[in-house]
Amino acid sequence: MFLFFILSMLCFDFIDVSVAIDTITSTQFIKDPETLSSKSGNFTLGFFSPENSTNRYVGIWWQPQFTVVSVLNRDQPLKDSSGVVKISDDGNDLVVLNGKKEVIWTSDVPNITTNSSSILLDSGNLVLVEGTTGKTIWESFEHPSNVMLPNMKLTGNKITGEKVKLTSWKTPFDPSIGSFTLSVERLLIPEVFIWNETRPYWRTGPWNGKIFTGVPNMKTHYLSGIRVIDDGEGNVLFFEITTDTVGLIIYNLTSEGNCEEKWWDEKKKEWKQTSNVHETECDIYGVCGTFxxxxxxxxxxxxxxxxxxxxxxxxxxxxxxxxxxxxxxxxxxxxxxxxxxxxxxxxxxxxxxxxxxxxxxxxxxxxxxxxxxxxxxxxxxxxxxxxxxxxxxxxxxxxxxxxxxxxxxxxxxxxxxxxxAHTELDKERNITVIIIITVIAGTVLVLACAYIMWRRISNKHARNRSGSAIGELSQVKLQELLLFDLGKLATATNNFHSSNRLGQGGFGPVYKGTMHDGQEIAVKRLSKSSGQGQAEFMNEVAVISKLQHRNLVRLLGCCVEGEEKMLIYEYMPNKSLDVFLFDTSKSKILDWCKRFSIIEGIARGLLYLHRDSRLKIIHRDLKPSNILLDNELNPKISDFGMARIFGGNEDQENTRRVVGTYGYMSPEYAMQGLFSDKSDVFSFGVLLLEIISGRRNSKFYDCENSLTLLGFVWIQWTEDNILSLIDPEIYDPIHYKYMFRSIHIGLLCVQEFSIDRPTMAAVTSMLNSEILDLPPPKKPAFILRQNMLSSLSSDENNDGLHSINLVSISDLQGR
Structure with missing residues (x-):
């Protein structure tokens, strides 16, 4: 009898556990912290607390990497872990109860059945079905949160005006309904809009049956099959279809009003952001006003x-x-x-x-x-x-x-x-005629001077060609930029008070300012005592005024009054990367995912400078203090005072004036004055290794072996002691292979000879693809500290050569 009792209990437990783990019935419910899983196991329904919160919510998340895609009780959080999800007593609704058995959320289905059940489907859709007919009477896809999943339909009704739309979270850590919504609008010529409260914030442009005509990168960047159709019953439907070959793609409406397209990389088991709607300022609705x-x-x-x-x-x-x-x-x-x-x-x-x-x-x-x-x-x-x-x-x-x-x-x-008016057409024609005449006259002049120009150019070094390109751009018309008034800048910075000082650059201090309209700015004030600052000031204006990229800091304008010369940038509230990376109390904020995102962002910014911008630009001073971080810790490359512009087909240049920061300069540049895009690649490699290790190259001392950080990384790499290279704050066995691969890429970037280093295009491919095989790295440059110092000696007396490398060196005669 005793054995029979034990076997009975085991069988009972087995039956209880195996009952449809994807279903809630009138007799089966879940309570915190129990969960419900779809049959594939990819989606889970259960209770969770957002980061920095003790509130409990009932949500659906992507199980392989915890990603919440739907929240039921968004505005009615549970205050403790006593919550229950069940079928209501009348068998009609799906409800969430608190510890007092009070209903805090309900599916609110009309009273048409008494025997319903709820199923979590493999699509991530939570459905409520009628017990006898199996008809779906409610589904979470018709009440979405901030994430759009494949086959979830956002609709707009031409007759009633009713809409199914996405609504953002209030903050990244608060799932309650936020300020932004995404919906289908202009139903006769459908478009998708993002709204900030009641104001339009972004739109796709009209749908032409294949793409949204106002999203120029849709053909290449959008992996999924977007559909917009009219169902003939007054509804316009916007949805996506994905295939097994493409995998899961979601659209996430963030609390800041951005819509991100993310693709699940099944091999790496992580999300890849493939696009977002706000790449530039021009993506904000109506930013330039009418006409x-x-x-x-x-x-x-x-x-x-x-x-x-x-x-x-x-x-x-x-x-x-x-x-x-x-x-x-x-x-x-x-x-x-x-x-x-x-x-x-x-x-x-x-x-x-x-x-x-x-x-x-x-x-x-x-x-x-x-x-x-x-x-x-x-x-x-x-x-x-x-x-x-x-x-x-x-x-x-x-x-x-x-x-x-x-x-x-x-x-x-x-x-x-x-x-x-017709007179405007005449003006246009006159302009065209003027242009044609100018082009013809210019061509004749060019032909007449061609021989002289050829003689001069052929006798000049490549340095003169590049310098001439900079010279032309350095004559940038300041009136093309927003000119700030000195008095207003003084007011905004409290007369450049030390409490507003953000830091010290190579050619002067940087201050935080707040304009009268509340806009926060960063003011880079050229030091009057800097004998070399004028050239760098004009160079930075010339370079950065031509650039637009999400990973480059934005120049708002400048101020030139009397002896004062200032550059005004967008304000970065989180200051620079080194503030977080090398501070033991703050480095914990930069987990591996965030650090890798920063690495990718810097790589994209450099790729833009080297290849995708209208001008090929070499930064020449890439280091953590020149990487600024925005609200979300996204990186923006700054400080272009030392940048050089390459003209035509130039790939390499020589200079007698070596500028930059020791510890980040490539060997051919530091010792011979030769620089190219591979010089920036070397600096990027040092920066990448610093980000992963949490150690500053300029402050790294190995007294026993006199190693630099690069030397230390190389020794540990050759001895297969990779764990010693990874910052303990970020180490996670799940991400180890990605950390290993990133260190490998970093070593490839710091090869001694520039020809052995990859381009930034190759670097970005290697960072984003696990398929590419990486070549074995060779011994990097600057292995030993004393070798580096002796190599960098010059005829001049450089007292600061042995100091900690926090500032930029602006004048050094290369040998």
Whole structure:
């Protein structure tokens, strides 16, 4: 009997455990901390607490790497671990109860059944099904949180106006409903919008049946199959379809209003961010106001459309573009209609063409039945029509109100035709004629001087060619930047008070300032005693004013009054990377995922400088103190005072003036004055090894072997003692192979000979691909500390040569 009792209990336990772990029934429920799993095990329903919070929420998360994709009780958190998820007593609803058995959340289904059950599907969808028919009566996909999963449909109803939309978290650690929503809008010509409360914040541009025409990188960067369809019942559906070959792709609406596309890398068991909607300032809705276009490649980014001028020129010159632009010349055809003047001497209006743009918001409608010519004529005959666009897949679109949120692309987009008075067309033709004449005259002049120029250039060193490129760009017109008033900067920084001082750069201090409108800025004040600062100041203006990238610090403007010369940047609240990396109390904040994200961001920024920007730029002073961190600890490369611009097909240059910071300079640059993009690669390699090890190269001392950090890393690598290289604060066996691979990449970057180092394009590929085989590293440069110091000696007396490497060296004669 005793054995029978034991076996019975075992069988009972077995039955209880094996009952549909993906299902909640009237007799089966879960209580904190129990969980429910989908059959595949990829999705889990259960209780969780966000970071830095004791509140308990019922959520669905991606199990392979804890990623919350849905939260049920977003605005009704549980205050303790007494929560229960069950079918309601009447068998009709799925409910969440607190310890007092009070309902804090319910699916709120109309009372149509008494025998329902809830199932967590392999898609991540939690469904409530009617017991007898199996019909789905409620599903979490129709009540999404901040994450869009494959086959989850965001809808807009043309008749009722009802929408299924994403809503952001309030903060990264608070799942309650935040300020941003993502929804399908403009249902006749569908677009996807992100809203900040009730204000539009970003939009995709019109859907043409294949892509969103206002997302130029959609063809290459979007891995999933996006669909927008009309179901014929008044609903417009926006969803994605993925295949097994692509894997899971999600869209995450962040608490800051960004929408990130993430792809699950099954091999690495981690998320890869493949795109996000806010790459530049131009992605913010209507940033330039009405009748203006935004181009992130220009400085300033906003310009009035042809035929228009700033409504408030003073504010426009201050880069306050909110008032937008107004028409320079009234439309003559409309003027005639209003005045009933049919004078033949007044010519008809016409259109100026814009290419590769995100067309404006608020199109009046579209028609596939009209041809391009008919579309143009129809707009011309309608006095209220101010612009039109024609796309073979969308048809004819026209606009009658203010044109807002136009963005200029370098590829993709649509043609937009702006209606202007005939006199504006004449101006355009005159400009074209002037350009043609100028080009012809310039060509003749070039041919006449070609021989002389060839003689001069052939006799000059490559240094002169590059220096001449810098010389031209150093004459940048300061009025093209926002000029800040010295008095206002003094007020913003409390008269440059020491309490506002953020740090000391190579050529002067940097202060935090707060403008009268609340904007926070960083002011780099050129030291009056710096004999070399003028060139660096002009160089930084010339270089950074031409650059736009999410991983480069943004120059807001400058101030040049009397002897004062200042550069004004966006303020980075988390200061620089070294503040976190080499501080034992702060380094814990930088876990491995965050450090790897910083490494990737720096690599992307350098790749942009070396290859993707309009100018090839060598930074020459890459180090942790020149990597600034924003609110989310995203890296931004700063301090371009020592950068050099390469012209034409130049790949390498020689200089007698070696600048930079010892410990980060490549050997060919430090000892011979030769620099190229591989010089930055060397600095990046040192920086990468510092990030992983948590040790500063310039402060690393191995008294027994006189090793530099590079020497120490090399010895441990050859002895297969990798663990000793990894900062204990970030070590995790799960991520070990990625740390190992990153150290391998770092060693490849610090090879002694530049030809052995990879390019930044190769580095970014190696960082993001586990498939690529890495070549074995060779012994790096600067293994021994005394060798490095002796190699860097010069004829001049450099007292600071043996000091800790926190400042930039601005004048050294290379030998």
């Amino acid at each position: 203006a276009s935004c181009n992130s490649q220009n400085s300033p980014i906003c310009s009035c459309l042809k035929g228009f001028e700033p409504k408030n020129k003073e504010e426009w010159n201050r880069q306050n573009w909110t008032e937008g632009c107004v028409r320079r010349t009234p439309l003559q055809q409309c003027e005639r209609e209003r005045n009933q003047n049919t004078s033949a001497d007044k010519k008809a209006d016409g259109f100026l063409k814009l290419q590769m743009v995100k067309v404006p918001d608020f199109a009046d409608g579209s028609s596939l039945t009209l041809s391009s010519d008919t579309c143009r004529n129809q707009c011309l005959e309608n006095c209220s029509c101010v612009a039109y666009s024609y796309d073979a897949d969308i048809g004819c679109m026209s606009w009658s109100g203010n044109l807002v949120d136009i963005q200029q692309f370098s590829n993709g987009g649509l043609y937009l035709y702006i209606r202007v």
